[in-house]
Amino acid sequence: MTSHITTAPIDVGALMATTEDPEAGALVVFAGTVRQHNDGKKVTSINYSAYIPLAEKSIAEIAARARRDHDIQCCEIRHRIGDMAVGDISVLVVVRAEHRGEAFAAGRYAIDIVKHEVPIWKYETYEDGTHEYVKGCPLHHEHPSNRHVAHADAGAGCSPSPTR
Amino acid sequence: MTHSTPAGETTTVRVQCFGVLQKVCGGAERAVPVAALPASVADVLDALVREVPEAGEYLDTTACAIGDTLVHRATPVSADDTLVLLPPVSGG
Numbered sequence: 001m002t003s004h005i006t007t008a009p010i011d012v013g014a015l016m017a018t019t020e021d022p023e024a025g026a027l028v029v030f031a032g033t034v035r036q037h038n039d040g041k042k043v044t045s046i047n048y049s050a051y052i053p054l055a056e057k058s059i060a061e062i063a064a065r066a067r068r069d070h071d072i073q074c075c076e077i078r079h080r081i082g083d084m085a086v087g088d089i090s091v092l093v094v095v096r097a098e099h100r101g102e103a104f105a106a107g108r109y110a111i112d113i114v115k116h117e118v119p120i121w122k123y124e125t126y127e128d129g130t131h132e133y134v135k136g137c138p139l140h141h142e143h144p145s146n147r148h149v150a151h152a153d154a155g156a157g158c159s160p161s162p163t164r
Numbered sequence: 165m166t167h168s169t170p171a172g173e174t175t176t177v178r179v180q181c182f183g184v185l186q187k188v189c190g191g192a193e194r195a196v197p198v199a200a201l202p203a204s205v206a207d208v209l210d211a212l213v214r215e216v217p218e219a220g221e222y223l224d225t226t227a228c229a230i231g232d233t234l235v236h237r238a239t240p241v242s243a244d245d246t247l248v249l250l251p252p253v254s255g256g
């Protein structure tokens with residue numbers, strides 16, 4: 001079974017190679033990288049942690065939904081956990097499709113949903129010595145206060161759910 | 165498997181915390197005492213707040229899982245289960 005969560009650096013080239021498809025005329029690759037500044041503070045190091053049993057299942061389901069809802073050949077998603085440095089790739093989405101429109105749409109869909117639905121947490125350490133878990137998106141369940149509310153700063157990782 | 169608890173005895177439920185709750189609860193895992201088993205997820209969360217009052221403010225936005233499945237507040241938790249607490253997520 002494919003492992004979507006890895007502690008090792010994400011191998012972009014390997015994923016490009018394993019998804020090669022002569023029927024695909026479009027290849028969209030999205031990589032999320034560790035940013036040096038967040039909320040006005042300089043980030044010196046970052047750690048991602050995951051609840052792996054559910055994170056693996058969630059990512060597999062997101063890739064399957066991307067393939068079901070878009071006319072694409074493949075959608076592969078990887079997320080790295082553990083300690084990372086500024087510039088490292090934390091998440092990678094690779095989509096191949098016959099045409100670019102569906103490839104872009106599926107890639108956008110996949111990364112947006114990963115940010116909303118996968119139990120992964122980002123812990124940042126700042127230049128001033130402080131550190132904190134980055135404010136995130138509540139996972140959905142029946143509790144009324146858990147209904148999704150978009151954060152004011154969509155760039156913080158929680159933007160309204162895409163409809164498509 | 166479901167165990168019942170004789171009246172008067174207390175037992176514990178294994179709780180695993182992630183994200184900010186790991187910090188608030190002082191570690192990734194703890195045993196939370198409950199009056200009886202099976203308890204509901206809500207019962208376990210109430211018991212956790214009695215143990216760690218600071219956790220209370222985070223629980224409204226925290227989802228719970230057993231294994232690889234998200235569970236409702238009314239879901240029963242048995243002695244063999246680990247209740248996993250998942251505060252708001254920030255991957256990507």
